[in-house]
Amino acid sequence: MPATVEFDYERAVDRATQLFWKKGYSNTSLRELLKVMGIGEGSFYNSFGSKKDLYLECLGHYNDTVSRRRLNALVSPASVKEGVRAFFKCVLDDLDNPKTPQVCMLANGLSSDVLAERELARSIVSDIRWFAGTFVRRLEEAKKAGELPLEFNAAVAAHVLVTFLQGLFRVIRVLQDRAQVEQQIEALLRGLGL
Amino acid sequence: MPATVEFDYERAVDRATQLFWKKGYSNTSLRELLKVMGIGEGSFYNSFGSKKDLYLECLGHYNDTVSRRRLNALVSPASVKEGVRAFFKCVLDDLDNPKTPQVCMLANGLSSDVLAERELARSIVSDIRWFAGTFVRRLEEAKKAGELPLEFNAAVAAHVLVTFLQGLFRVIRVLQDRAQVEQQIEALLRGLGL
DNA sequence: CGCTATCTGTAGCGGGTGCTACAATTGAGT
DNA sequence: ACTCAATTGTAGCACCCGCTACAGATAGCG
Numbered sequence: 386m387p388a389t390v391e392f393d394y395e396r397a398v399d400r401a402t403q404l405f406w407k408k409g410y411s412n413t414s415l416r417e418l419l420k421v422m423g424i425g426e427g428s429f430y431n432s433f434g435s436k437k438d439l440y441l442e443c444l445g446h447y448n449d450t451v452s453r454r455r456l457n458a459l460v461s462p463a464s465v466k467e468g469v470r471a472f473f474k475c476v477l478d479d480l481d482n483p484k485t486p487q488v489c490m491l492a493n494g495l496s497s498d499v500l501a502e503r504e505l506a507r508s509i510v511s512d513i514r515w516f517a518g519t520f521v522r523r524l525e526e527a528k529k530a531g532e533l534p535l536e537f538n539a540a541v542a543a544h545v546l547v548t549f550l551q552g553l554f555r556v557i558r559v560l561q562d563r564a565q566v567e568q569q570i571e572a573l574l575r576g577l578g579l
Numbered sequence: 580m581p582a583t584v585e586f587d588y589e590r591a592v593d594r595a596t597q598l599f600w601k602k603g604y605s606n607t608s609l610r611e612l613l614k615v616m617g618i619g620e621g622s623f624y625n626s627f628g629s630k631k632d633l634y635l636e637c638l639g640h641y642n643d644t645v646s647r648r649r650l651n652a653l654v655s656p657a658s659v660k661e662g663v664r665a666f667f668k669c670v671l672d673d674l675d676n677p678k679t680p681q682v683c684m685l686a687n688g689l690s691s692d693v694l695a696e697r698e699l700a701r702s703i704v705s706d707i708r709w710f711a712g713t714f715v716r717r718l719e720e721a722k723k724a725g726e727l728p729l730e731f732n733a734a735v736a737a738h739v740l741v742t743f744l745q746g747l748f749r750v751i752r753v754l755q756d757r758a759q760v761e762q763q764i765e766a767l768l769r770g771l772g773l
Numbered sequence: 774c775g776c777t778a779t780c781t782g783t784a785g786c787g788g789g790t791g792c793t794a795c796a797a798t799t800g801a802g803t
Numbered sequence: 804a805c806t807c808a809a810t811t812g813t814a815g816c817a818c819c820c821g822c823t824a825c826a827g828a829t830a831g832c833g
Binding site for chain 3 (some may be wrong): 580581582583584585618620621622625626690
């Protein structure tokens with residue numbers, strides 16, 4: 386038995402994130418987590434403290450990788466309209482990507498099991514606020530740049546997008562018809578004037 | 580000990596529905612259910628068979644009462660625009676109603692724990708399809724009546740509404756600012772031409 | 774009244790949960 | 804080389820889960 390940490394912390398968190406992402410919080414058991422992380426109970430409680438703490442860690446990891454990648458697609462293009470569409474394309478492309486087992490881990494967090502734990506609820510809500518905030522800022526920026534009319538309500542439009550997105554992340558799990566989803570997105574964007 | 584059923588079946592299902600509705604499927608334990616239903620394990624397995632079966636029964640009960648009431652608000656008014664708004668008003672009013680502990684039990688069903696059980700998933704998906712179908716039919720009816728332009732895509736608009744609604748049912752649990760929600764709804768409806 | 778069918782409470786089963794105590798083993802520091 | 808702190812696997816804890824076997828009580832029926 387070793388005296389120094391023997392497993393790859395980052396790799397373990399990444400594996401755990403995938404599992405939480407795919408199966409949700411309370412539906413993922415500690416034994417399953419240990420298996421995909423490749424470590425035993427001893428190391429786990431030494432390094433992570435508890436299942437809850439690991440979940441918080443995974444949320445952070447998720448935002449640092451997946452959320453950031455998607456929001457980059459939103460922010461990078463010069464025009465909002467391109468940005469918003471690039472964002473949705475990025476999300477839909479993940480449907481065919483085996484590395485992204487579900488659509489959105491943040492959206493999955495808006496469930497009774499996660500929201501029932503105060504600490505997790507606080508974290509999820511704060512993450513979603515940050516996510517929505519990025520949308521608001523991008524739309525307001527476009528308004529200032531003259532790309533959107535002055536009467537355009539950036540905050541409301543951004544929140545409609547985020548709310549719709551939350552629904553999309555649910556519906557997509559049982560719909561799976563990409564063409565139909567793309568029609569919905571385009572209809573919404575045009576309706577909002579984007 | 581009696582030789583005839585001693586509890587009120589309808590009442591028991593109603594209580595169970597409230598609990599499932601509030602806490603989700605796997606987060607509601609059998610013991611909790613028995614407590615609010617006011618019966619013991621013996622009667623339970625005699626009358627309901629299993630937790631899964633009870634959940635299906637509760638889904639039916641939910642649709643027969645809550646879903647139907649909401650869809651009535653959609654269908655009853657002469658104009659679609661009124662109908663859609665009456666529907667959303669009906670949903671938002673339930674936020675202040677203590678008899679409706681959460682927003683939508685169908686939306687809550689789109690979670691890993693429920694979707695993981697094939698039988699429950701089938702039922703939830705079919706119920707949501709029925710729900711969405713009512714929206715589609717209402718919009719198409721309005722189109723035929725000349726209330727909506729001929730180029731209006733009823734199916735897509737209806738599904739955008741339902742997807743948005745799914746998101747709303749999630750976001751509302753952590754947002755709780757009715758005025759802001761009403762702004763979102765109005766922006767979406769106007770955007771869709773409703 | 775007696776018999777039988779039925780419902781109900783109890784007690785508990787097998788298994789899963791998150792978590793912990795602890796000994797065994799190892800590496801780093803001196 | 805020796806000590807000491809640190810990590811690790813194991814074994815098991817207390818609790819909860821959905822569910823079942825079964826005996827006891829009771830109502831309906833002859």
